[in-house]
Amino acid sequence: MAHSRVAIVTGAARGIGAAVAQRLAQDGYSVGVVDLTEESGAGTVAAIADAGGKAVAIGADVTDAGAVKAAVERVAAELGAPTVLVNNAGITRDNLLFKMTEDEWDAVLGVHLRGAFLMSREVQKHQTEQGWGRIVNLSSTSALGNRGQANYSAAKAGMQGFTKTLAIELGKFGVTVNAIAPGFIETDMTAATAARLDIDFEDFKKGAAAAIPVQRVGQPEDIAAVVSFFVREESGFVSGQVIYVAGGPKD
Template sequence: MNGSLEGQVALITGGAGGLGSAAGAWLAAEGATVVLADLATESAQAAAEKLRAGGYAAEGVGVDVTDSAAVEQAVADVAARHGGLHILLTSHGFPRDGRLLDMTDEQWRAVLDVCLSGTFTTVRAAARPMVAAGYGRIITIASRAWHGNPGQANYSAAKAGVVGLTRSVAKELGRKGITANSIAPGLVETASLRGLDTFAAIEERAVKDNSIKRIGQPDDVAGAVTFLASPTSGFITGEVLHVSGGRFG
C-alpha cells in the first residue's frame, strides 16, 4: 500500500500515546498528512516533530475529547488548514480498574467520559467534513475488554459502547462513502504498560492465554489501522478487528 494515502489528512486522538503515535508514523509513511491530537499538547507536538524530522507531514495539537465544543473547533480547524479530513483514528482512553463492589462513581464516570463520550464527540465532529466530501474512514480503538473483564466494569462497558457506536455510525454513513470500523487490541506493550510494577506478571498471563505466544506491539495495531484507513478497505464497515494474538474472551 505504499503511498496509498497520498493527499489525505488523518486526525488521531490520543496521538501522543504509544498506539496513536505508531499509527501516525504508519499513516504518514503512506503519504497522509497526520495531525496528532492529545490532552498532552507538548507530547503531541514532540511526536509530530519526530515525524517531520523523518520527512513526513505532521503537526501536534492539544484537545480535550470530553469538551465537545473544543473537539468541534479542533476538527474544523484541521479541515480548514489542510483542505479536508479523510481519516479519523480515536486512540484516546485509559482504564481505572476496580472490582464492582469497590468501584467509585468517579472511576466509572472518568472512564466512560473519556473512552465512550469522548469517542462520540470526536466521531460526530469528524463526520461533518467527511459527509460534505462524500468520503471518510473512521477507525475507533476498542479493546478485547469489550467482551467483559473482571475488575474492569467501567472500561469494558465503555469499550463495548465504542463497538456499538461504531456499528451504528457504519449503518448511518455508509451511503455517504464513509466506513466505520473498530480495532480491539489485546495486551500491547507501550511505555506506560512497561513502566508498571506488575508488568512481568501481566505479560506472563497474557502470553499464556494468547494463541500467538507473545504480547502485541504498537506496530501490530498500526498495521491494522493502515489497512482500514486505505482505499483497499472500502467494502469493509461495521466490523471489529481483533488484534489480540488469538485471545478473544
C-alpha cells in the same frame, strides 16, 4: 474519487496512538496529532517530521465539545479537511465494582464514548462533504469482560455498538466505520497495570505471552498495521466490523 489525505488520531502522544499517527504519515496522510496538551504531542510530530511526513500537534480534551470543534477546525485550516479519524484516546480507572467511584465510571465512559461521539460528529461533516471517509474506533478484548474493569469493559463494548451504528448511518456517504479490539499490547498503559498489580513488567509480559497462541505480546505497530488496512481505498467494502488483534481468537 479525489479526496484530501488528512487524518486525525486522538490520544496520539504515545503508545498505540503514536504508532498509528506515524503509520498514517508513512502512508501519505498529513496527521492531526490530538492529545490533552499540545506539548504532549510534540514527540509524535517530531518523529513524523523526521521521517519526512507532515503533522501538527493539537491539545484538546475530547470530552469537551468546544475543544473538539476547535481541534477539528484547526486541522482543516492547517492541513486540509480531515477524511480519516482514529478514535484512540482512552484512560483506565480500574477498580472492583464495590470500590468503583462515580468519578472513575464517568471519566472512563467520558473519554472513550463521549470523546468518540464528539470527534466523529465533528469530522463526519468533512467526510460527507467529500463523499469519502474512514473512521476507526479502538475497542479492546476487555469488551468481553475483565475483572476490575466494569467501566473500561462497558466503554469498549460501547465502542463496538457505536461503530456498527455509524457504519449503517454513514455508508451511503462513502464513509466506512470499523473497530479494532487489541489484546495485550506493550504500552505505558499495560506497564501501569503491572505496576498496580505489583508485578515486574517483564514478568507480566512473559506471563501474558505464554497465554497467547502466537507466544508474544502485541506491539503498537501491530495495531497501526490494521488501521492502515481499514483506511485504504480498497477496504471500502469492509464496514461495521470489529477485528480482534490479540494473537489468537477472541469472541
